[in-house]
Amino acid sequence: DTAVSQTPKYLVTQMGNDKSIKCEQNLGHDTMYWYKQDSKKFLKIMFSYNNKELIINETVPNRFSPKSPDKAHLNLHINSLELGDSAVYFCASSQEGARGSYEQYFGPGTRLTVT
């Protein structure tokens, strides 16, 4: 019973291509997130959705577009991929709590390599 799942696990693609990463959670959580972890393991939030509504949108290039078809899914579409997009992308989910008192559950990550 995987709580937060992501597909694909690995993604190798060329510059300029468009790709998508899918995320699903079966925890019944209201809030989902996308994080980017760079080669130095630094972890930074990109987006957050609550009940399909965008609530956090960090300074991410508009080539990145999240889509939430329902509250159990949050997909990440990336247009015109660049070398600097190479990273591990993590999806996460949590219950909605006052000021974020609930912990987040992370997926296994998608390692994106742009050549």
Added chain:
Amino acid sequence: AQSVAQPEDQVNVAEGNPLTVKCTYSVSGNPYLFWYVQYPNRGLQFLLKYITGDNLVKGSYGFEAEFNKSQTSFHLKKPSALVSDSALYFCAVNTGFQKLVFGTGTRLLVSP
């Protein structure tokens, strides 16, 4: 800006010895603090959190952390380290609206 700092890139400890992984925070208001662990090629796993109440928080796998308001610290501790504890540990603070800000991570290496 609200942030957490992990001053050590790596902590080395022998198996069976106590371990401490340090974290300090800088927030306005009362902080919600978290520790997560990342094993190689895996996602982050939640260990423990401080929201309010008792300053000593107990979590998964025998880990605990002490919230110290005067020193603005939230150090992670374990009385007896295991080789299997070797991993990357992240401290994080919730800055409101469920936005987590992570520290830079500390690699824990437990030697047999």
